[in-house]
Amino acid sequence: MFDEKVLQNIKAGKEKWDQGPVAKTLAKNPEAKPNFTTISGAPVERLYTPLDVKGLDYDRDLSYPGQFPFTRGVQPTMYRGRYWTMRQYAGFGDAKGTNERYHYLLNQGQTGLSVAFQLPTQAGYDSDHPLSMGEVGKVGVAIDHIDDMRILFNRIPVDKVTTSMTINAAATVLLGMYLAIADEQGVTWDKVGGTVQNDVLKEIICRGQYIYPPKPTMRLTVDLIEFCQKHVPRWNTISISGYHIRESGSTAAQEMAFTIADGIAYTQACIERGMDVDSFAPRLSFFFNAFTNVLEEVAKFRAGRRYWAKVMRDRFKAKDPRSMMLRYHVQTGGVTLTAQQPLNNIVRVALQTYATALGGGQSLHTNSYDEALCLPTQQAVTVALRTQQIVAEESGATDTIDPLAGCYYVEDMTNKIEAEIDDYIKKIDAIGGGLNAIDQGYIQKEIQNSSYRFQKEIEGNERVYVGINKYTMEEPPPTGLLKVDMSVGEQKTLELKKFRAERDNAKWKAALDKLRQVSQTSENVMPSVIEAVKAKATVGEICDVWRAIYGEYRPKEFV
Amino acid sequence: MAKKIKMIMAKPGLDGHDRGAKLLARIFAxxxxxxVYTGLRQTPEMxxxxxxxxxADVVGLxxxxxxxxxxxPRVADLLKQKGLKDVLLVGGGIIPTEDYDGLKKAGMSAIFGPGTPTTDIVSFIENNVRKR
Known part of the structure; x- marks a missing residue:
């Protein structure tokens, strides 16, 4: 981007500055620390100049928003057309209470729904299963069957609101219920929009809500993708997630690299199924974290967009530009929140929101300031949503596209993160792909090493964490925390008993038999799943059918 | 030479957040x-x-x-029932401070919240573990 003469002048000027003013200042006042690094541990120089980005080719490396390689964004007008979708992840207790929270959030200007399911639902157990004890309604809403789902979406038209569902190993079941609700509301499936997470690989890497071994669980993932490609064209069939990889301790570059490795594994699996890459890739979506180091996050998002576009074009020979777009949801970093001086978290979340806006995300969940203490209270959720609205509508970050492009530091970091992603992808390819790298614990160990390094930096006071290792203070214990009523579990147990007693037994049994039969063939399971949920089969019963056929995943621990 | 302290790190229930458990397992080692890290989805019986x-001398939840x-409390009760009364039982995670007293009454020796320096946890264990 700069001609040789200009660069030579800058080089000479920089040397003069280094040897003159800088050396003189350092002799008098040394810098605060010997090395400056990002929160991911990447080195940061004193000053960036055109010399650091001299190889940058505008058309090749940056181009224009909505055009390959999408470094500057996936849409031509970005937030000038429409802000990102403000989508707060919410769910606790029973379906009725959660439905009320959804109506509250929609009334406050939220623009999409995001369902948090309780852990038993995510792990494929009914609320009355022995392993569900103590967990019912705790970190998400208790959904066991179609009647719960109907209450959850009461007075919510599924053709007007898009819904994201954090459900993975049991994604087919919950999508089945959602489509059944669409049928009840008289909404045709081509008008239904939303996302299921459906990313089982990262459950095995770091999130822990797996059910089946990698191969059969991938089969269900691909069944869902294939089914939606044919019948639910507006549905994002997967949300390939780096969020939890980052939460479990990775660096920014590792988050992007391992997510892309998973994305490659899913794309490969769909192609092996016989699908044309451009038939499903436009509906692959992603999910990332945003930490407090704004500039590093922006570089991560830009690098990820550019790298994914090349993967899709060069490795998978995609032709449709939409197949090459890294479209993603963001959640602010849960692990960055402190239980100490919790109001400080509002500032962290604001910076993370700013990073998301400058980085070009498509939707965002902002965490609430009290989440290191408990599930968020309504007041904290409102502040979190307002934070998005302030960044979108007051900060100016949304007025122009990719405003940090051309910033020497951000462009250099974008290049470096992209190079690190490429390095990891090559290593993972050499191991035999994402599934093998996970099976051998390579990805898990890399994450754990970063998590360990970070903890040592905090405890060695090499890195400041306000309220943890600096500016600490005595505080009274927090009050007014949200408590989930323990009686939800008992109510659900009673309710399930009644539900099972009252359903049409013959119809229920026939539907499960059909599902069992189909699951043993290579036929797509989705139609039989939808029939089963309509015949009042529960989440646990459907997942048990597959447990009997596919077995259960038992992780190896790599500590 | 004193015998090594033997520790079980465990994740009860369906919770998948094990960054802290794995990190502590490494730091204790x-x-x-x-x-011994049990992995996820452990029942009190397991x-x-x-x-x-x-x-084990110590169980960490x-x-x-x-x-x-x-x-x-279920883990504490079962330890007592099995006659493992001198096993030091500690816990940590996202636990409101208002729950600490009840958990201690139920048999937990200590609860460590978010942001606790790992060195504090190590020294608590070293100072309170049974001597043998």
Whole structure:
């Protein structure tokens, strides 16, 4: 981007500055620390100049928003057309209470729904299963069957609101219920929009809500993708997630690299199924974290967009530009929140929101300031949503596209993160792909090493964490925390008993038999799943059918 | 030379957040303890069976999904029932401070919240573990 003469002048000027003013200042006042690094541990120089980005080719490396390689964004007008979708992840207790929270959030200007399911639902157990004890309604809403789902979406038209569902190993079941609700509301499936997470690989890497071994669980993932490609064209069939990889301790570059490795594994699996890459890739979506180091996050998002576009074009020979777009949801970093001086978290979340806006995300969940203490209270959720609205509508970050492009530091970091992603992808390819790298614990160990390094930096006071290792203070214990009523579990147990007693037994049994039969063939399971949920089969019963056929995943621990 | 402290790190229930448990397992091992990490989805029975089988001196429970009041007292009771009264039982995770007293009454020796320096946890264990 700069001609040789200009660069030579800058080089000479920089040397003069280094040897003159800088050396003189350092002799008098040394810098605060010997090395400056990002929160991911990447080195940061004193000053960036055109010399650091001299190889940058505008058309090749940056181009224009909505055009390959999408470094500057996936849409031509970005937030000038429409802000990102403000989508707060919410769910606790029973379906009725959660439905009320959804109506509250929609009334406050939220623009999409995001369902948090309780852990038993995510792990494929009914609320009355022995392993569900103590967990019912705790970190998400208790959904066991179609009647719960109907209450959850009461007075919510599924053709007007898009819904994201954090459900993975049991994604087919919950999508089945959602489509059944669409049928009840008289909404045709081509008008239904939303996302299921459906990313089982990262459950095995770091999130822990797996059910089946990698191969059969991938089969269900691909069944869902294939089914939606044919019948639910507006549905994002997967949300390939780096969020939890980052939460479990990775660096920014590792988050992007391992997510892309998973994305490659899913794309490969769909192609092996016989699908044309451009038939499903436009509906692959992603999910990332945003930490407090704004500039590093922006570089991560830009690098990820550019790298994914090349993967899709060069490795998978995609032709449709939409197949090459890294479209993603963001959640602010849960692990960055402190239980100490919790109001400080509002500032962290604001910076993370700013990073998301400058980085070009498509939707965002902002965490609430009290989440290191408990599930968020309504007041904290409102502040979190307002934070998005302030960044979108007051900060100016949304007025122009990719405003940090051309910033020497951000462009250099974008290049470096992209190079690190490429390095990891090559290593993972050499191991035999994402599934093998996970099976051998390579990805898990890399994450754990970063998590360990970070903890040592905090405890060695090499890195400041306000309220943890600096500016600490005595505080009274927090009050007014949200408590989930323990009686939800008992109510659900009673309710399930009644539900099972009252359903049409013959119809229920026939539907499960059909599902069992189909699951043993290579036929797509989705139609039989939808029939089963309509015949009042529960989440646990459907997942048990597959447990009997596919077995259960038992992780190896790599500590 | 003193015998190594033997520790079971466990994740009760369906909670998948094990960054803290894995990190601590590594830090305890570096501090000279012998650590067995159970992995996820442990029932109280599984945890206590592991403690019995390994002749553990310490059991550490980690919970970030709000199930501590359900699981921690059950592990404490089962340890007592099995006659493992001198096993040091500690816990940590996202646990409101207002729950600490109840958990201690139920048999937990200490609860460590978010942001606790790992060195504090190591020294608590070293100072309170049974001597043998």
């Amino acid at each position: 570096e501090a000279g303890m012998e650590v 945890i206590v069976a592991a403690a019995e089988q390994e002749d 980690s919970s970030l999904s709000g199930v501590h009041n359900y699981f921690f």
